[in-house]
Amino acid sequence: MEAGIVSYGAYVPRYRITPAEIGRVWGSDGESVGQGLNVVRKSVPAPDEDTITISTEALRTALARGGIDPQTIGAVYVGSESHPYAVKPTATVVAQAVGATPHMTAADFEFACKAGTAAIQTCLGLVGAEMIRYGVAIGTDTSQGAPGDALEYSASAGGAAFVIGRERVICRVHRTLSYTTDTPDFWRREGQRYPSHSGRFTGEPAYFRHVTECARAMFEAVGTSSKDYAHVVFHQPNGKFPQRVGKQLGFSEAQMRYGLVTPYIGNTYSAAALLGLANVLDHAKPRERVLVVGYGSGAGSDAFDLETTDALGEFDRNHGRSVQYYLDQGVEIPYAVYAKFRGKIRMAEG
Amino acid sequence: MSIARFWRETPRRYNLGGSKCTTCGTVYFPPRPVCPECTHHRQSIEKMVPFQLSGAGEVLSYTVVHEPAEGFEMQVPYVLALVRTDEGPVLTGQVVDVDPAQIAIGLRVRATFRKLREEGAAGVIHYGYKFAPADEPGGGPSTAARSGTVPAGPPAAERSPA
């Protein structure tokens, strides 16, 4: 298809907390837990940040970088499992905040960690059908793990925004396809504060099965194998799963290098694969092939077979913050401040 | 905080939409119907046009607030500053993403988008501008695309049903 990525932007909040610090409070050897997960530290949003503000910052970067007039945007979709409202879309606030309203459509997506990639697929459809000129797909989360739970060591906050269009494409999408089943590996019921998960069931029957089946379906559909890609990005709930699945599929460490960001910022859920893709695009050269295989619990994988274009060479990647900036920067905070920021402390009522 | 009263200002609070007097060229934020600079105010009526601020500016003064305004309790201590935008108008806003010990008069900042307050756990969330230290050249995101288009706000009164 002719549609693809025209611009992109990333945002990760400033604060960080380490597994060692989390373990200290819960009586675990946090450092070992972190090593086991390959998570060095995770990002923590400030009390005045949420999925709406993070999405807005990421999209503003994308629009500024790409020199895109917000009034040419025809759709804004935000995928997250931590939308600030259960009813009232994140996407309308973000669209207003970047000046894209009112002649456009918007909606929020939810599909655990693959809500952002699902939004990209939808934008590709609208752009490809020439229903809109530019579509925006954002994956952002400020997810939480229950205190003391394994997920608390990795659940973090971040967002990535992609502008999809047919003009000035810096990364073409050759093909996208998905692998979707009803698999209860990880969920959160309406009204519940924290998600639940099914322990080791989240591994082989969930993440690994969907990612590998989807990747293989893509290889078959486009006639490739792992050797054909300069870069690969997987959904990355921790720093270990993607390395394992990558090896299973025959990818080398070099191919996986830029796509793996979770070790330094934690699992940004709907943003994770997208931040990995953004980091790849920050470093890629023109005419490099990229495979992205996202994953969302519940469950499904979206795969994208991409190729960077010559236009990437003229694209101003130095405008605004790179993903590397967020991987390198960060201000560490203690658990008490983290608990305060994340609203885990019971406050006075009324 | 009244929902309608806050909503009405979103083109200002989200997008830094100001106004400019076409007679003398002075830029205002928030927008004004009449230009105080023009010697006879009648000169400026119907001569004010929308003007988009970029959000870039510098700190003219700052204070670290320990006794908060309502809704800001979780952010104490926070930095409040007078910021002179590059286009001229001075705004009052928080400076975030900075250690209060590092704030100084003259610091270059850029407007960012943050939560201002929530009306409790069940109420509306209000968003608006705060300022963060500007990055090195390359900068951070600005509030508008380079075309400088002024974003549309809530539907104009004349579009309401007859």
Add this chain to the structure above:
Amino acid sequence: MREVAVLGVGQTKFGELWDRSFREIGIEAGLHALIDAKLSSADLGALFLGNMASGTLIDQEHIAPLIADYAGLAGRHLPAVRVEGGGASGALALHQGYLAVASGAYDYVVVGGAEKLTDVPDATATQITASTADHEWEVVFGATLPALWGLVARRHMHLYGTTREQLARVSVHAHEMGSKNPNAHYRNRITVEQVLGAPPIAEPLGVLDCAPFSDGAAAVVLGPLEEARQHTDTPIRIAASVVACDTMALQHRKEFTSVGATVESARTAFRRARRAPADVQVAEIHDAYSICPLIGLEDLGFVERGRAGPEFASGRFALGGTPTVNPSGGEKAQGRPFGAVGVAQVVELVRQLRGEAKERQVSGAKLALAHDLGGTGATSVVHLLERAN
């Protein structure tokens, strides 16, 4: 316009008046002023009441007839008018009362100022205080009134080298004078160290740089100067009563370390009275925050721009100074019941000019200046008072 005199003054104690209601304190001050003026309420032409925030503080708007009613004057259908201008509400009410008598519309009026701040929690009082700043463009973004004055203080320190110690001297002086004022909310002396070590409110301002939340009321009776000797041996002439406004938000001012409205109102007042700052022996200057009198002294013309810090610290404005500043203890020590402040300033200055100020007496007081501000200076009111001979 005919000349106007202050014929009588009265006030309540300022402080946390748990047992006294708003109507009780309003009436007490008014009755004291009437007695002091040897006037019966039958002679009264009108009541002007300065009050900033009764609606949010005590859920009661429309308070001028309330006070008139409880003073027994509703049966007479006395004209009763409420005046509001942020913290300067009392001074504005005085201006309205002055105009009422000067114009000939009324002969004798009572001007009162009253406020009850302690019936609400401190956090609520902080938010209500902030409603005198620009709500939509300052408060919504996290500003409180002390935060805005903190911005002013920091800028003044940056431009002129004013120090926190110099700011602290303002509060120390206020308490020194408050210790001599039986009506003061705070009568304790404090030290510079205590001010510097107090918990921060909005840096560089700390708890002891900020006036307290107080209850209180004050009142004066005004009448034509030509009739004054029937009511008092010491009529005090209002030589000037001037109001000026400025931008609502601090961010829109031409300068942040000067209140243009004060400069304008002071200049006009001195011109009308045919006097100069050097002629003033005693002044009550807005001092809700320690930076305020420093800026005020510069704006009113007592001190060169930027020099107020060192001049204040030198002791120039202590009792007997040039001029003596805030002999009442100011808002900092006497207290800050918003609507009462502007009237209480004049009550103190009248006592000074009459020679009735006892321990706080400024000897040879002949010309006095009262200055009050609303918000961060969107309203400025300046009164000049002179002993009439």
